[in-house]
Amino acid sequence: MSDFDLLVLGSGPGGQRAAIAAAKLGRRVGIVDRRDMIGGVCINTGTIPSKTLREAVLYLTGLNQRELYGQSYRVKDDITVADLGMRTRHVIGRETDVVRSQLARNRVTVLPGRGRFLAPDTVGIGGNGAREQKVTADRVVIATGTRPARPETVDFDDRTIIDSDGIIHMDRIPETMVVVGAGVIGIEYASMFAALGTKVTVVERRERMLDFCDLEIVEALKYHLRDLAVTFRFRETVASVERMGNGAITVLESGKRIPADTVMYSAGRHGMTDDLGLDAAGLSADKRGRIKVDEDYRTEVPHIYAVGDVIGFPSLAATSMEQGRLAAHHACGEPVAEIHETQPIGIYTIPEISFAGRTEDALTEAKIPFEVGVSRYRELARGQIIGDSYGMLKLLVSPEDHRLLGVHVFGTGATELVHIGQTVMGCGGTVDYLVNAVFNYPTLAESYKVAALDAINKMRHIARLSG
DSSP, X not given: OXXXXXXXXXXXXXXXXXXXXXXXXTOOEEEEEOGGXXXXXHHHTSHHHHHHHHHHHHHHHTGGGHHHHOTTOOSOSSOOHHHHHHHHHHHHHHHHHHHHHHHHHTTOEEEESEEEEEETTEEEEEETTEEEEEEEEEEEEEOOOEEEOOOTTSOOOSSSEEEGXXXXXXXXXXXXXXXXXXXXXXXXXXXXXXXXXXEEEEEESSXXXXXXXXXXXXXXXXXXXXXXXXXEEETOOEEEEEEETTEEEEEETTSOEEEESEEEEOOOEEESOTTSOHHHHTOOOOTTSOOOOOTTSBOSSTTEEEOGGGGOTTOOHHHHHHHHHXXXXXXXTOOOOOOOSOOOEEEOOSSOEEEEEOOHHHHHHTTOOOEEEEEEGGGSHHHHHHTOOSOEEEEEEOTTTOBEEEEEEESTXXXXXXXXXXHHHHTTXXXXXXXXXXXXXXXXXXXXXXXXXXXXXXXXXXXXXHO
């Protein structure tokens, strides 16, 4: 008999949920990860540290209160890395304790160390000089996550030239910074450091940033980042980075030279599969370290599953959690519903962005007619109270049956607000529900009613002209 019914490699969001789901189904479950990485990249170097850093920046700079108290308002004049790190370490510690507690409460065996396949059903666990332990399992879930991709042509020193993992180890807040890559991670960190007063230059080879988001929302974000003195260099490619004294010069192919105290590369992510011994399991990964899976998260080897960032898009903690739960149920032969197609995307920039459903560009390309309803925070009492005059919520509505096709939010609480629209869409609701619903006053949630009325009034006007 095998040592475990299900063995999980990696304790991040996907691995943790897979392990707990299988344990709740009565299976013998083990989970493998290094002692200092319980909770995975999400808790230790990625999602949780970056979002905690964002909260610390917003609080200490007083940025969100300046509309009310003036542009010079700050909670603390001289913000240091220690100020930011204190809050981050506290949250990481608490979240790690929560994960350990949940695994223990569900009787999941934690196996400290690095895991690698010795055979399709056998995993060796070693590390820290300890003798390798061999365990067998009927089913295996790979949830090892990703690490920042590092171009071979760049000489990273983890001080002047860093990747996103190096942010939490910085010894000072730089006066100037170059961010290479205008993806989600790059723009999130660019906005945080800009809020701290760092002069940030973003270099991106594409024509625009966040091209999967609503164009109007992205333009609004770009405007606010420029207001924080962020400079954008689109359609530009980095030729080289030269370390000079206490800083570096980023040389672009166009000939531009950008000096900065720190250069942060945000060049995507690479699956942590190099040391997994995939060959021994009969598996392989692509050049980005990602593992191919089917709709049930099963790899080419039927008893081995993979979930989370290691399988690629959408590479979100929230999605990874659900993938882990579904993979565990399938591995245990238990029926379970699929992930709903309407999934929210949250981008924790300053200000934040979130959306669910289709964008205007996607609907236009698919030749699907839609009407737009917009609400602006400055029209809401709650927007005035909290000092957010720039936030907005946009609804995309089908003029044929009034279904919600998309909801896009920019501003305070965007990642929370989006779930109202997501729920309406998921339940097959219409904009009429939002028109007739009563929302607490004063709240930002009222923006749904305002936007819904805006869309309905536009459709009524068109119907009147057509009739």
